[in-house]
Amino acid sequence: MTANNCILQKVPANMTHHLQPLDISINGLAKKFMRNKYEDWYEKNIVCQLNGGVSSDNVKIDTRLTVIREVHARWINELFVYLKGRPDDIRKGFEKSGITDACRSDFTVDDNPFADLV
Numbered sequence: 865m866t867a868n869n870c871i872l873q874k875v876p877a878n879m880t881h882h883l884q885p886l887d888i889s890i891n892g893l894a895k896k897f898m899r900n901k902y903e904d905w906y907e908k909n910i911v912c913q914l915n916g917g918v919s920s921d922n923v924k925i926d927t928r929l930t931v932i933r934e935v936h937a938r939w940i941n942e943l944f945v946y947l948k949g950r951p952d953d954i955r956k957g958f959e960k961s962g963i964t965d966a967c968r969s970d971f972t973v974d975d976n977p978f979a980d981l982v
Contacts, residue, residue, distance in 0.1 A: 887957075
């Protein structure tokens with residue numbers, strides 16, 4: 865760690881939302897994005913069944929892992945693209961937490977590590 869100029873510090877309990885850049889800026893955006901994706905998917909499944917003649921009492925949404933895995937992978941990929949387009953939000957988290965080296969103007973993320981999931 866010292867070779868990379870990293871200094872380990874203990875973080876007091878219940879303080880990560882003040883000190884960790886992603887807790888400050890990105891996690892809320894990511895949770896909202898994923899929640900919206902899930903709600904849209906769930907709603908579309910209900911509407912599709914209702915339009916297909918299933919009564920509202922008999923609507924069933926299959927949320928087993930084998931069903932949701934593929935759409936979830938697609939949402940993760942879309943989330944990466946969404947967050948990549950919000951570099952100012954990412955930088956704000958680092959600035960607010962006091963970690964400003966990642967805020968330099970040449971700091972970018974070019975490759976989507978999730979692209980092979982879909």
